[in-house]
Amino acid sequence: MKKSIIKKAFLKSLPVLAGYVVLGIGFGILLKKxxxxxxxxxxxxxxxxxxSMQFVGVGLISGGASIITTIIxxxxxxxxHLFYSISMIDKYKGSGKYKPYMIFALTDETYSLLCDGxxxxxxxxxxxxxxxxxxxxxxxxxxxxxxxLLGSVLPFSTAGIEFxxxxxxxxxLTEQWLSNxxxxxxxxxxFSTLICLLAFGKENFLIPSMLLITFVLTLLRKREEAEK
Amino acid sequence: xxxxxxxxxxxxxxxxxxxxPFIAFRKKTPAYIRYLGRVLPSxxxxxxxxxxLKDINLVKRxxxxxxxxxxxxxxxxxxxxxxxxxxxxxxxxxxxVLVQVVFGA
Numbered sequence: 116m117k118k119s120i121i122k123k124a125f126l127k128s129l130p131v132l133a134g135y136v137v138l139g140i141g142f143g144i145l146l147k148k149x150x151x152x153x154x155x156x157x158x159x160x161x162x163x164x165x166x167s168m169q170f171v172g173v174g175l176i177s178g179g180a181s182i183i184t185t186i187i188x189x190x191x192x193x194x195x196h197l198f199y200s201i202s203m204i205d206k207y208k209g210s211g212k213y214k215p216y217m218i219f220a221l222t223d224e225t226y227s228l229l230c231d232g233x234x235x236x237x238x239x240x241x242x243x244x245x246x247x248x249x250x251x252x253x254x255x256x257x258x259x260x261x262x263x264l265l266g267s268v269l270p271f272s273t274a275g276i277e278f279x280x281x282x283x284x285x286x287x288l289t290e291q292w293l294s295n296x297x298x299x300x301x302x303x304x305x306f307s308t309l310i311c312l313l314a315f316g317k318e319n320f321l322i323p324s325m326l327l328i329t330f331v332l333t334l335l336r337k338r339e340e341a342e343k
Numbered sequence: 344x345x346x347x348x349x350x351x352x353x354x355x356x357x358x359x360x361x362x363x364p365f366i367a368f369r370k371k372t373p374a375y376i377r378y379l380g381r382v383l384p385s386x387x388x389x390x391x392x393x394x395x396l397k398d399i400n401l402v403k404r405x406x407x408x409x410x411x412x413x414x415x416x417x418x419x420x421x422x423x424x425x426x427x428x429x430x431x432x433x434x435x436x437x438x439x440v441l442v443q444v445v446f447g448a
Contacts (some may be wrong), residue, residue, distance in 0.1 A: 130431045151346070162354040172353050176346045185349050189356035196357070198387055200364035202380040204372050207365070214365075221361050223391060230384035275439035281395035281410070282417045282434035288392050289421040289430075291385045300382040304389025317397040321390075328386045329379070336378050 120238045124246035130286070131224045131251050134279040135166075139258015141277075142169050146263060149177035153263035160259030164252060165222060168192045169259075194322055198329075199226040206232050206244075213245035220248040222255075224280070227287045231294065303331050405446040413438035 143156045151173075159169050171192055175185050199221055206229070207214055225248050234240035292301055311324040368376055396414075399407035417434035421427065 126428070130428050133432075133435070155346070155350070159350055159353075163350065163357050165357045168353060168357060172350070175353075176349050179345070180349065182348060182352055185352045186356050189353045190360065193357050193360040195387070196360035197364055198379075198383055200361055201368075201376055202383040202387075204364060204368055205377060205380055218361050218365055219358060226384075227388060227391070230388070275409070275442040276435060278410070278413060278438035279431055279435040281392070282413070282431040282438070283427070284388055284391045284395055285414050285417045285434070286421045286427045286430040288385070288388045289418050290425070290427065291388060293422065293425070295385060297382075298385075301385040301389045303382075304386030305393060307386075308390040308393040312393060312397060320397075321394065324390050324393075325387075328383075328390065332379065332382050332386060333375075335382075336375070 117238070120235075120243055121246060123235045123238060124243050125250060127228055127243075128247050128250035128254070130279070130283050131228065132254050133276065134224065134283060135251060135254035136258040136261065137276045138166055138280065139255050139260075140262035140265060142166070142173070143259045143262015144265070145170065145173050146259075149173050151176070153260050156259040156263040157256060160256040161252075164220060164255060165193055165196075166255070191322060195223075195325055196221065198325055199223075199230075202230060206230075210241040210244065213241050217245055217248050220252050222251065224283065225251050227284060230287075231291065299335060300332065303335070304328055307331055409438055409441035409446055412441060 139160065142160070143153070146152075146156050146159070159172060163169055163172065168189060171188060172185075174180075175188065180188070200218065203218075203221065203226070207217060210217060228247055228251075229244055234243045288301060292298060295301075307327040308320070308324040311320040311327055314320070315323050364376075372380075396407075396410055399410050401407050413434050416437050417430045420430040420433055424430065
């Protein structure tokens with residue numbers, strides 16, 4: 116394997132490093148408080164590998180939720196992944212042996228790094244995407260386990276470091292805005308979500324937002340076709 | 344034991360949400376799905392930005408100012424340098440200084 120592709124994938128994944136390690140530590144600490152140690156943290160980080168779901172999962176396992184509740188909750192919290200996968204179907208075509216793992220590892224952050232479909236020139240795009248996915252997964256697992264081991268002992272105040280995730284999404288949105296001529300999807304996303312946030316409250320607005328976004332974009336497609 | 348079953352259930356259902364579209368549209372991707380694949384990325388990133396900012400309170404101190412100031416810095420840096428890493432690192436440091444020092448207790 117060429118060194119250059121590892122370096123390029125690592126640089127691409129770097130913005131996620133801080134966010135994942137910090138969020139992972141937060142998760143590990145929370146899980147520890149609920150009475151589950153590093154091994155559980157490792158297992159959840161490795162096999163569930165979905166940030167917000169794992170935080171919800173701490174509540175489910177410590178509260179003794181039923182399997183049915185767990186299944187429904189997981190589906191609702193992770194339904195957005197359906198949309199990520201839909202938009203990656205074409206980009207992941209022909210990625211062969213890397214494909215199952217890349218689909219398994221398609222988190223919000225990995226998606227935000229890879230959804231523009233751009234890969235460095237002269238490198239195998241599939242290997243590149245695989246490596247970006249793998250690096251992110253490693254950061255996340257490391258964070259989860261670190262959190263379990265560290266507990267709440269940290270040498271300096273990390274208050275506010277969680278903004279790295281927000282900054283990642285803002286930078287992605289800006290970059291998409293600069294590189295796309297069509298700004299209607301971005302505007303649709305922002306305003307549909309704001310409307311649903313106001314209408315449904317901050318605990319329940321994600322699913323309605325995705326439905327509204329899909330609905331509006333579907334209407335716009337009809338209009339786009341009618342103009343042709 | 345029960346915990347292990349719940350963890351396995353969470354893992355399998357999470358995988359289901361990621362694999363389902365790939366399995367359902369394996370042969371040929373319908374034009375409508377391809378269209379969604381083209382327009383959804385920007386729309387969902389827009390959604391995630393709002394999701395990250397959902398907890399800010401505009402009527403209570405500090406009025407969401409740390410998020411607004413740091414967020415604007417990220418946008419300006421991204422437009423100027425087109426380097427996500429710089430935008431994110433600088434934006435995060437600015438935010439940490441704002442919440443710990445400028446707007447801190």
